[in-house]
Every structure is written in C-alpha cells, then in structure tokens.
Amino acid sequence: MAKQVQFSNSWVPYVFIAPQLLIIAIFFFWPALQAFYLSFMLEDPWGLSSTFVWFENYQTLFQSSEYLYSFIFTIGFSAIVVFLSLMISLVLAVKANSVLRAQRTYRVLLTWVYAVAPAVAGVTAYFLFNRHLGLFYDWIVATGWNFAPETKAFDSMAMLTLMAVWKQVPVNFVFFLAGLQSIPKSVREAALMDCESNMRRFWTITFPLLAPTAFFLVVINITYAFFDTFALIDTLTQGRPGGSTTSLVYKVYQDGFLGADLGLSSAQSVLLMVLVMALVMVQFRFVERKIHY
Amino acid sequence: MLKNTLAVMAFGAAAMQVQAATEIEWWHAMGGALGETVNEIAVDFNKSQNDYVITPVYKGTYEETMTAGISAFRAGEAPHIIQIFDAGAATIINSKGASVPVQDVMSNAGYDFDNNDYISGVRNFYADEAGKMVGMPFNSSTPVLYYNKDALAKAGVKPPKTWEEFEKIAPKLKAAGYTALSQSHTPWIFFENFHSRHNIQLTDGNNGFSALPTKLMYNNESLAMHLTKLKEWKDAGYYGYYGRGWGDNQSAFEKQEVAMWLGSSGSFSGLKQAATFDFGTTYLPYWKSVNEDAGSTFIGGAALFTMAGHSKKEYQAVAAFFDFLTKPETQYMWHRETGYVPITNAAYELAKKDGYYKANPDAEIGILQLSLPGAEWTKGYRMGFYVQTRESIYREIDRVMAGDTSVDAALNAIVKDGNSNLKRFARTVK
Numbered sequence: 001m002a003k004q005v006q007f008s009n010s011w012v013p014y015v016f017i018a019p020q021l022l023i024i025a026i027f028f029f030w031p032a033l034q035a036f037y038l039s040f041m042l043e044d045p046w047g048l049s050s051t052f053v054w055f056e057n058y059q060t061l062f063q064s065s066e067y068l069y070s071f072i073f074t075i076g077f078s079a080i081v082v083f084l085s086l087m088i089s090l091v092l093a094v095k096a097n098s099v100l101r102a103q104r105t106y107r108v109l110l111t112w113v114y115a116v117a118p119a120v121a122g123v124t125a126y127f128l129f130n131r132h133l134g135l136f137y138d139w140i141v142a143t144g145w146n147f148a149p150e151t152k153a154f155d156s157m158a159m160l161t162l163m164a165v166w167k168q169v170p171v172n173f174v175f176f177l178a179g180l181q182s183i184p185k186s187v188r189e190a191a192l193m194d195c196e197s198n199m200r201r202f203w204t205i206t207f208p209l210l211a212p213t214a215f216f217l218v219v220i221n222i223t224y225a226f227f228d229t230f231a232l233i234d235t236l237t238q239g240r241p242g243g244s245t246t247s248l249v250y251k252v253y254q255d256g257f258l259g260a261d262l263g264l265s266s267a268q269s270v271l272l273m274v275l276v277m278a279l280v281m282v283q284f285r286f287v288e289r290k291i292h293y
Numbered sequence: 294m295l296k297n298t299l300a301v302m303a304f305g306a307a308a309m310q311v312q313a314a315t316e317i318e319w320w321h322a323m324g325g326a327l328g329e330t331v332n333e334i335a336v337d338f339n340k341s342q343n344d345y346v347i348t349p350v351y352k353g354t355y356e357e358t359m360t361a362g363i364s365a366f367r368a369g370e371a372p373h374i375i376q377i378f379d380a381g382a383a384t385i386i387n388s389k390g391a392s393v394p395v396q397d398v399m400s401n402a403g404y405d406f407d408n409n410d411y412i413s414g415v416r417n418f419y420a421d422e423a424g425k426m427v428g429m430p431f432n433s434s435t436p437v438l439y440y441n442k443d444a445l446a447k448a449g450v451k452p453p454k455t456w457e458e459f460e461k462i463a464p465k466l467k468a469a470g471y472t473a474l475s476q477s478h479t480p481w482i483f484f485e486n487f488h489s490r491h492n493i494q495l496t497d498g499n500n501g502f503s504a505l506p507t508k509l510m511y512n513n514e515s516l517a518m519h520l521t522k523l524k525e526w527k528d529a530g531y532y533g534y535y536g537r538g539w540g541d542n543q544s545a546f547e548k549q550e551v552a553m554w555l556g557s558s559g560s561f562s563g564l565k566q567a568a569t570f571d572f573g574t575t576y577l578p579y580w581k582s583v584n585e586d587a588g589s590t591f592i593g594g595a596a597l598f599t600m601a602g603h604s605k606k607e608y609q610a611v612a613a614f615f616d617f618l619t620k621p622e623t624q625y626m627w628h629r630e631t632g633y634v635p636i637t638n639a640a641y642e643l644a645k646k647d648g649y650y651k652a653n654p655d656a657e658i659g660i661l662q663l664s665l666p667g668a669e670w671t672k673g674y675r676m677g678f679y680v681q682t683r684e685s686i687y688r689e690i691d692r693v694m695a696g697d698t699s700v701d702a703a704l705n706a707i708v709k710d711g712n713s714n715l716k717r718f719a720r721t722v723k
Contacts, residue, residue, distance in 0.1 A: 042720055045384050046391040047367040049723040060713075066688075131535070132544045150536025151695060240537055242691035258356040259681040260363055260384060261717070 032273065038266035045260035057267035066243060067251070067268075074248045077161065078225035085165045086217060089172030094202070096173075097180045107177065114170035118228060122235030125163045149237070153244035156237050160245055163236065164229050171224075172217050179213035180206070211291045218287075219280060226276060248272050315610040317373040319349045322358040322595065323432070326563070330630045338617045345610035347374075355381065355595060356680060362600070366391060371600040373611050376431060378595040379481075380683055382419060383501065383675045385598050386427050387722045392598045393608070394421075395429040395615060402612030410619075414589050414663025415636045418673035419596040422502045428596030429615050432633045434559035435590045435659050436482040438578060442571045444471050444552035452553070452573065455581045456522070463531035466552045472533040474526070476555035477542040479690045480683040481593055482577070483523070485674065487516060489591045490577055491584040492668040496715070501675030505719040509682070509711035512704040515583045520700045524693055534694045537687045557593060558659025561632035574655035576662050589665040591673055594633060625649075634660040676711070677718025685710040 039057055043050040061067045096106045116124075128136040129149055140147040149156040183206060191205045207214075230249045233239065239246035239254065246254070249272065256265025323331045328351050335349045352358040355378035362375040377385050385392050399406040408416050408426050414435070419428035440452045448469035450462040463473040476482050488495050493515060498504030526532035533551050535541040546554035547567050555577065556564070564572065579587035597618075599611050617623060624640030627633060629649065635641045641660060644650065650657040676682065689703035698706075 042717070044388055044721040044723070045363050046388045047363075048388055048390045049721060051720065131541065132548055148536075150538060150541055151534060151691065153695070240687070240691060242695065242697065243688040254684060255681065257360050259678055259684070260360065261678060261681065264717075 035266040035269045035273075038262050039270045041263045041266075043262050045262070053263070057263045058271070060264060061267055061271065066246075069243065070246050070248055070251050073244070073246065074226065077157070077164075077229075077245075077247065078222060080161055081164045081168065081225040081229070082218065082221040084161070085168040085172055085221060086214070088165065089169045090176050090214075092169070093173050093176035093180055094206075097177060110173050111170045113166065114174070116167070118167060118231035119235050121163055121167050122232040125159065125232075125236050129159050149241075151241050153241055156241055156245050160229075160232065160237055163232055164225065167232070168221060168224055172221070175213050175217055176210065179210045183209050208292075215283070215287060215291050219283060222279060223276065226272070248275075314344055314346045315606050316346045316348065317607055317610045317614070319347055319374040319376075319597070319614075320352045320358055320362060320372040321349055321376040322352060322355045322378070323376070324351060324353075327432070327631055330627065333630075334618065334623060334627065337623070338614055341617060342613065345613050347610070347614050359384065366600060366602075369602070371602060373600060373603055373607055374597050374614070375600055376595045377428065377598050379418070379591070379593050380676075380679045382428065382596070382673075383677045383679060383718070386419070386421070386675065387505070387677065387718075390601055392427065393601055394425055394427040395597070395599060396426045398599050398608050398612050399615060402609050404612055404616050410637050410639065412634070412636060412638055412641060412660065412664060413667060414660075414665075414671075415592050415634070418592050422499070428598045429618070430592065430594075430636045431597045431618075432559065432594040432627075432631065433592040433636055433663075434557040434594045434633050435592055435663050436476075436478070436486050436555055436577050437558045437658050437662060438553055438555055438575050439546065439560075439564060440553040440573050440575065441471075441546070441549060442573055444469065444549065448552070452575045453578050454576065456519070456578050457581050459578055460522075463526065463529075467530055469552075471552040472545070472550055473531040474553045474555070475533040475535060475542040475545050475551045477539040477560075478557075478593075479537065480686040482555050483519065483690075484511060484516070484686055486577060486590045486593075487519060489589065489671040490579050490587050491515060492588060492670050493583075494670050495674045496676060500670060500673065501677075502672065505715075505722055506676060507712065507715050507719060509676070509708050509715060511711065512701075512708045515580070517700050517704055518583075519580065520690075520693065520704070524700065527694055537691060558662075559594065559631060559633045561656060561659075562630065563632070572655075574658040576658065586666075589667045589671045590662055591671070592634075592663060628656075632656065632659075634663060676715060677722075678714035681714050682707070682711040 040052060040054060041050045042053045042056070092110055096103065096110060099106055128134050129140075129147075131137050131148070131150070137147060147155050149159045187205065187209070191201050195201050195204075226247075227249055229247065230253065233245060233247060233250050234253070237245040239250050248268065252265050252268045252272065255261050255268065259265075319335070321328075321331055328349075331349050331351075335347050339346050350372070352361045355376075358375065359377055359381045362371065362377070365371045396406050396408070406426075408420065408424060411426075411430065415430045415433050416426075417424065419430055420426045438452065444466065445452060445462075448462065448465040448471070450465050453459040453462055459473070466473040485495070487493075493513060494500065494510055496506035496510060497508040498506040500506070523532055527534050533542070533545055535545055543554060543556060543560065543564075545551040546556075547564070549570060558574075561574065577590055597615070599608065603611075619637055619640075621635075621637065621640040621643040624635040624637055625643050625647070628635040628640065628644060635644060685707050689698065689707050692698040693700055693703045
C-alpha cells in the first residue's frame, strides 16, 4: 500500500511547485505575452517609436506567398522527418532487442549520435556534402546523381531531411527499446505459443503495447521537427536555395533577428505557437483515446 | 586572437591601476584574421595614450552584430562603438536617437574634422544628404574582378573591361577547359553596384538620401538585360552559379574550375594565401551599351557608429579612438593587413609613397575604382529593411538560375517585396 501524505494547510503544495511555476512564468509566459503584444505593433528596430497596427502584421503574413510556402514546407518536412525517424528507430529497436550477444555495444552505437549537438551536426554535414571538400558529395556524384544542394531545391531538402532524421533516430531508439523491454516476458511467451508469424505477433501484441511510447514520441518528434531543426538549417542551408528550406522557425529568425522587423517576426511566432498547440491538442483528443496505458 | 584579447584586457587592467582611465567598448563583426587585426589596432591605441582604454568585442556576423547592438540599446546597455554594415546603414542612420553622428563626436571633442580628407568614394555612403558624416567608414571594399593569369594565357585572352568583351572571351575560356566566371554576392555586385557603375537610380528620394524612399527601381531594362545574359551564360557554361554562399563561389576560383571571379577588394589578402596560382585584379566590368562612361562603384563593408546615451567623457574617448583610427599609419596598416581600402587621402598617399602599389599593383585596384569619376547615383543608397530585400534578391536569383522563374517575374517579385519593406520601414521612422 502506498503511503499517502496529507497536507494540513492547502498552501503548502503551492510552495513546493512555486520554483517550477516561476521558471515557466519567466521563460515561457512572459516572452509569449511579449510576442503577443509586439505582434500588434510596428516598431522601429531600436524601440524608439512604435505604432499599434491592429492585425496588419498577420494580414501581411496571410498575403505572402513566401509565408505560405514556408508553412507547407514545414508541414511536409516535419511529416517526413517524424515518419522516417520513427520507422527507422522502431526497426532498429526491435532488432537490437532480439540480439542476444553484445546487446550493450549495439545500444551504445545506436545512441551516441544523440550526444552530437544539432549545430555541430549541421557544420559537419556542410563539409561532408560540400562540392569542393565533401566525401559524401563525391560518393553521391559517383552514383550518377548530379547532386547540387546549393542550387537545387530537391537536393537541399533531401540533405536536410537525412541529417534531421539521423539526429532524431537515437532518441526514438532509446525510448522504443525501453518500451520493448518493459513488455512482460510472460506476455511474449504466451503470444509465441498462440501464433507463429513474427509479423503478426508484432502488430497484434507488441505494437499495441508500445503505443503509449509511440504516441509520446510522435509529440516529441513533431516539436523536434518544428523547432529543433533550426540549428541544422542555420548551419547547413540557411533556407536556400531560393527559400526552399526556410522553415517557419527559420523565417521568424530571418525577419526578426537578421532583419530587425520585430512586429512581423512576433506575429509569426504567435502563429507558430498556435499551430503547435493545435497539433498537440488534436493528437491528445483523437489519437490518445485509442491508446490504452 | 585569444592572446591579443588577453593583451588588450591585461593592458586595460594595468592602465586602470595607474589612473581611472575611461573605458569604452567596440562591438565588431570581424572574425578570424580580420579580428586579430582589429585587436592589434585596439592594443596600439591603448598603448599610445593613458586616458582611454578600448575593448573590442567580436559579436558574430554583420547581422548578428547589429541585432546584438539593437537588443543592448533597447536594454539601455549599448556599446560605445558598433560596426554596422552597408545594408544596415538605413536602420541606424534613420533612427535619430540611436546614434550620434561621428562628425559631431569629433568636433564636440575638439578635433578638426573635414570630410574632404576622406577619399571620394568613401565620403558619402555613411553621410546624410548635406554630406555630414554619420558613420565612420571602417572596413571599406568594393567589388573587383580577379582573374587566373595562367587560365587566361592558356585561352589566349585578356581580362575583360566590359561585359561585351566578356562575351567574346568566355567561349575561348570554355574551350581551354574553364568556366569563365563566378561571383560571390549577387545583391551587392549585380544589383547595387551594377547601378552605381552604370549610374542608374536605385530608389526615389534621391536613392533614399533626401527622403524616405518608397519605390525600388530594380525592374529596369538594363538590369533585366544583364540578368537575362547571365542566365544565358550559365546555360552555355560560361557562368558558374554555385548558389548564394560566398565561399562556394570563391573556392571554385581557388580550385581553378573558374577562370575569373568577382569578389571584394577586401578578399585580396585571403586569396593571396589560398591561391596556388598567379592571379591579377581589375575593375568590375560594365556594359558599354548601357553606359559608355562607367564610373565609380559603391563601397561595401561597414562603418563604425557611435551609440547614443553615453557620457561626455566617454565620447571624448570615442573621438580620440577615431582620431587614432584615421591616422595615415593606422589606415595603411589596416589596408596592408586586410586588403580593405585606406579611407583617407593621406593614408592613400602614404601607401603610394611607401611603394606599396609598385610591389603590389593589384592592391590598388579597389581604391582606383572608388576614385573613378562619380555621378549622380554613385554616392550610395539608404534603404530601410534592406536586409530583407537582399534576402528576396538571393531567393529570386536562385530561382532564375534554376530555371524556376523568369527574369521579369523575379525582378517584379523583388520590387514588390522591396517596396513593401521600404514602406513599412518609412512608417517606423518618427
């Protein structure tokens, strides 16, 4: 029986969670409110003058074909990155879980990439894929593919997707492996007696039991693809060629941090926040219902 | 670099013990070897007197440095001196309360200041309409043509003065196994300087000097013709387009895939170290058909601005530093070490007298080009939110070169974006 602690004063629990609440307030709510406020303003970069412009910043964005492209790119890119990195890591986790010898070594080898910072991964990829220096560039060209990420949109997107997936697979792998190992041996043995097909056992027994992990990973991966790929984009493509790899987050950075247009940039970050909140909400409402913990 | 920074700091500490020297900060965007030269200048200045101590702080790229300065200013922690690049000039000069014009800083501190001391191509770019200098030109460069001497000899051709000549020699270079040309900064070289070289207006409001401009004029026939030709050259294998990255285009020249490269006069020293072949330098080519008397180009690079909100004593220190910086000896050192042009006539004279150009004739091309006769539209430009407009230029040219859009559609898109940036910016200026 778990021991329950009852606080006699109702304010005591709040004291305990206060530090956490304070951190969230300072580092999340305050900046979010600031962005919300600035998104209705047209400001001089130095903050010397500002005008309230109602929804003009939003209107500008909705009329911009570049913003629309960036939106479509971000959704498409995220979908592909999430799908590929989940699939690959699931396969790797299942295989690593069934290996009997040197399981530890496999696990370490598959996990260490996680320790590479996205910016470092981006810089490394820049050199590997560079036409004048790159090893990968030579290999790709040797296959007959006239690879040119600096001028061809498709090549640039392919390179970025590859790096983004490579960076994310280890995280997913660790979680999937932990999920697989938490499935009781008795369940697996019972399933083995009932059904011979590996595939069928996986989809009817193992996968449903992994569903909570998979759901958690989908949420984490979407956030990753939306936000954390920024460092990769900044070091590897800077949104080029022709703006083809400009994600929504990168555009916030370009307009606000490079171009000093704080109003327009804030409006973009508010839209981005709404979009991600909506996505997560949809997932919790419609997907989570089907999952049994 | 670390050693120099430490030296600056150590010297600063030592000076403080002697007497309370006035300390000032200088935020800059000069990385690598350039950063070391910046530190050297600071150390020399600190050693040259006992009243002031300057500390240079590297803040990243030009854009990052400007953003750092903006956030610091908004937080009331602005540095004394900040380096702002050409495309950001409108951002700082139009905000009256953000900076103090360098000319005022100098005269308030009791220094004689005459802008005729500065070479003609440099004098106006960071000045207001009346010619009063707002920013102190610092690292000034201009686009020039570098050519591989062996490659040109192999093809039996001379470096082109005009684009018409280029069209004649490009097939020969191709036959000799080279792509004729690459270039490293489309907005700067093929947009802004294309207009100054051919003396074509950029925007209304006297290129933005006499009024906040609202109309960008990039959709003109001459530029459309040039870009159409460029695309034809690319398709014919005369022009190598390696995307918008500066380094990718420069290394194609260094690896001798490309026979000629348009870069910055400031690239000279770096190129000298990287290139394993003999190269020469000449003026940026022009179209005879557009303007027979092609003239001066704009300066590129950046200027030093004095931020508002500091004490009189600190401005005294800033003025003393600017005085030191513009001394012929300092300028000559900077010119020699980096390849950027000397900004004063006296420094240019010193370099000539010292025989520097006899030994390195290529090093003089930049300053000679900037000293070409100027005309109405060669002074400079002042365009708000121009960083974003440059982004549109990069984007559209990528698309033109990939064959995704036509030159006319690209220019219209650039003008549309540029105009909305200009109008937006004009409304922020009070």
